[in-house]
Amino acid sequence: MFAAQARSRTTALGALNVLRRNVPILLSYLIVVLLFVAGTAKASGFGSGNHIRILALQASFIGMIGLGQTMCVLTGGIDLSVPWTFTGAAILTSILANGDSSKLPQVLLLVLGLAIAVGLVNGIGVAYVGVPPIIMTLGTNGALQGLLLVYTKGGISSFPPPGLNTWVLENTVGLPNLLWIWIAVMIFGSVVLSFTTLGRRLYGIGTNRGAAYLAGVNVRRTLVLPYVFSAVGGAGAGVLFMGFNGQAFLTMGDPFLFASAAAVAVGGASILGGNGHYIGTVAGALVLTLLNALLVLFSLGTGYLLISYGAVLLMAVFVANLRLSRA
Amino acid sequence: MSGVTTAPAGLRPEDRDSPAGQLRGLVRRIDAVAVMPYLYLVGLSIALYLTQSALLTGPSALEVRATAVLPLALIAFGQTLAIYTRGIDLAVGGIVSTTTAIVASHSGAAGFSLAVLVAAVLALAAFGGLVNGLVVSLTRLQPFIVTLATWSIWGGIAFVILPVEGGATPSGLVNGLLGSILGVPKSVIGVVILLAIWFWLRNTRFIVDLKAIGSDEARARLNGVPLVRRKTQVYVLSAVLSALAGIWVAAQTASGAPTAGDQFILNSVAAVVIGGASIYGGTGSAASSIIGSIVLLMIPDLVFALKLTSFWSVFFQGFLLIVTVMISSIVITFRESRAG
Numbered sequence: 001m002f003a004a005q006a007r008s009r010t011t012a013l014g015a016l017n018v019l020r021r022n023v024p025i026l027l028s029y030l031i032v033v034l035l036f037v038a039g040t041a042k043a044s045g046f047g048s049g050n051h052i053r054i055l056a057l058q059a060s061f062i063g064m065i066g067l068g069q070t071m072c073v074l075t076g077g078i079d080l081s082v083p084w085t086f087t088g089a090a091i092l093t094s095i096l097a098n099g100d101s102s103k104l105p106q107v108l109l110l111v112l113g114l115a116i117a118v119g120l121v122n123g124i125g126v127a128y129v130g131v132p133p134i135i136m137t138l139g140t141n142g143a144l145q146g147l148l149l150v151y152t153k154g155g156i157s158s159f160p161p162p163g164l165n166t167w168v169l170e171n172t173v174g175l176p177n178l179l180w181i182w183i184a185v186m187i188f189g190s191v192v193l194s195f196t197t198l199g200r201r202l203y204g205i206g207t208n209r210g211a212a213y214l215a216g217v218n219v220r221r222t223l224v225l226p227y228v229f230s231a232v233g234g235a236g237a238g239v240l241f242m243g244f245n246g247q248a249f250l251t252m253g254d255p256f257l258f259a260s261a262a263a264v265a266v267g268g269a270s271i272l273g274g275n276g277h278y279i280g281t282v283a284g285a286l287v288l289t290l291l292n293a294l295l296v297l298f299s300l301g302t303g304y305l306l307i308s309y310g311a312v313l314l315m316a317v318f319v320a321n322l323r324l325s326r327a
Numbered sequence: 328m329s330g331v332t333t334a335p336a337g338l339r340p341e342d343r344d345s346p347a348g349q350l351r352g353l354v355r356r357i358d359a360v361a362v363m364p365y366l367y368l369v370g371l372s373i374a375l376y377l378t379q380s381a382l383l384t385g386p387s388a389l390e391v392r393a394t395a396v397l398p399l400a401l402i403a404f405g406q407t408l409a410i411y412t413r414g415i416d417l418a419v420g421g422i423v424s425t426t427t428a429i430v431a432s433h434s435g436a437a438g439f440s441l442a443v444l445v446a447a448v449l450a451l452a453a454f455g456g457l458v459n460g461l462v463v464s465l466t467r468l469q470p471f472i473v474t475l476a477t478w479s480i481w482g483g484i485a486f487v488i489l490p491v492e493g494g495a496t497p498s499g500l501v502n503g504l505l506g507s508i509l510g511v512p513k514s515v516i517g518v519v520i521l522l523a524i525w526f527w528l529r530n531t532r533f534i535v536d537l538k539a540i541g542s543d544e545a546r547a548r549l550n551g552v553p554l555v556r557r558k559t560q561v562y563v564l565s566a567v568l569s570a571l572a573g574i575w576v577a578a579q580t581a582s583g584a585p586t587a588g589d590q591f592i593l594n595s596v597a598a599v600v601i602g603g604a605s606i607y608g609g610t611g612s613a614a615s616s617i618i619g620s621i622v623l624l625m626i627p628d629l630v631f632a633l634k635l636t637s638f639w640s641v642f643f644q645g646f647l648l649i650v651t652v653m654i655s656s657i658v659i660t661f662r663e664s665r666a667g
Contacts, residue, residue, distance in 0.1 A: 135600055140649065313472070
């Protein structure tokens with residue numbers, strides 16, 4: 001009987017611990033709820049099923065990029081090459097498929113291969129050569145931008161093959177395909193981070209690289225993977241964004257450098273690594289999207305949007321930090 | 328990796344006397360990372376001289392180059408200080424944008440009101456830097472995230488002040504900053520003053536403290552380095568230098584733009600890194616960062632001289648950045664493995 005009591009107490013303590021460790025994530029969901037309530041109070045249509053669907057679609061791009069970015073941040077790194085991986089994948093797909101939907105499979109396979117190559121370059125530079133992640137990914141971002149500008153002669157806006165365009169927004173079992181993909185990414189990301197060896201290794205490397213090495217983790221090889229995930233996620237999001245938007249253009253990736261980093265930080269991850277979860281990043285993506293929708297509602301322009309992005313990011317990391325320094 | 332000193336490995340006794348041994352010792356003592364920006368400068372100059380010498384030695388070549396380099400040099404100066412402390416200042420972009428927006432929307436300012444405008448812009452930037460510095464030094468938040476957020480805020484303010492590219496810079500400012508004094512372009516004077524400030528500053532307590540903070544913050548605190556004051560000074564200086572750069576950009580283009588500063592964020596970090604500083608703090612030199620800025624902005628000229636489309640320059644700038652950090656990573660690893 002004592003054993004049973006002790007066991008129930010440890011489970012209760014364990015649950016409390018899990019809760020306490022995830023306060024930043026819970027906080028970010030609280031912000032989501034508050035923003036949503038504010039929107040619904042201002043306009044009744046804000047909370048309608050249709051509008052929620054639109055918001056989710058808009059958030060999905062930051063969300064899909066966010067998985068790789070979360071993994072990079074967990075290891076104490078960051079991927080700043082997201083914008084031109086995103087743009088590059090979309091533009092290559094539209095140019096190579098050239099309006100012919102039947103060419104899509106080969107083209108997408110090629111783009112996937114190139115994205116993996118970009119991720120490997122970043123990852124190998126960071127893990128094996130020892131280049132700081134900020135600089136490495138900044139450099140590849142510039143190199144990719146240059147190559148794409150040369151390839152497109154600097155001023156192209158092109159269109160997705162019609163098949164992609166219709167598929168992205170087509171409903172399967174009541175939800176657009178784009179949302180199903182994001183849901184798949186969410187399940188995949190949460191499972192990888194919470195229940196796999198790879199997930200535990202990423203946290204381990206971010207918490208203490210030396211200790212992870214001594215515990216038998218092949219630190220270098222593991223450290224390559226987040227950058228590959230990030231590049232593939234960025235490229236996939238770019239192609240889908242083009243399908244959603246009906247157009248690919250050279251500045252399409254620009255907002256996603258700030259957005260993906262901010263989503264991870266608002267979601268409660270520490271930029272120093274070892275702390276955070278993709279579930280928080282999902283909330284971060286929703287926060288940024290809701291802010292955007294709210295400001296449109298109050299007919300405030302880009303300026304106020306950027307100011308509120310900055311303020312929310314600062315507040316979220318500040319609150320998360322208060323909690324960390326108390327612990 | 329942080330705080331690697333450049334202590335030369337001792338010579339083996341049997342090497343000391345032979346000329347080959349002496350040469351080896353000399354080579355070993357040269358800091359390959361610190362020499363790199365100067366090698367780039369010489370290499371690019373030779374390449375430019377061989378392909379399109381007018382871009383290097385033409386009548387207004389120096390002025391054109393200095394005019395383009397000055398804003399980046401100003402920002403890279405501040406960025407060097409931030410990187411010394413193992414920090415980074417991404418807010419520079421937003422501050423440049425806001426500055427150009429404010430300056431370009433007060434085209435009527437002249438004389439006294441122009442002086443007030445410039446003073447107000449610099450004071451506003453100093454306030455922005457104060458916020459960055461206090462948040463970074465009083466909380467445990469990472470400079471990357473803090474300045475990412477304030478970049479967004481300042482960029483937003485720029486959009487609110489001047490929603491689209493345009494406006495007009497007060498003509499007094501344009502005439503006052505462009506042109507030459509006694510035949511010497513003012514932009515050249517600006518770069519020289521910046522270098523002079525650095526050569527005075529680098530031996531002061533201030534820079535010694537910054538290096539100490541970047542090498543080992545805990546030890547610096549134990550040695551009585553005033554962390555909060557020093558870090559705040561860094562971000563205030565960086566913001567004020569960015570505002571000066573913004574004023575220069577507004578004069579140079581005679582207008583403002585809400586995104587005018589964004590290009591400087593990554594370029595200033597690139598200039599510092601190409602200048603040989605480690606992003607892990609404690610190393611670097613503002614003079615080398617200025618050389619890094621010049622090198623970075625010579626690439627478009629070389630691309631033009633080689634008759635490639637101008638888009639290659641973005642590629643080569645990114646490529647040079649990667650190559651530089653790879654070389655310095657390898658050099659440092661090599662040096663550490665030698666030191667044992």
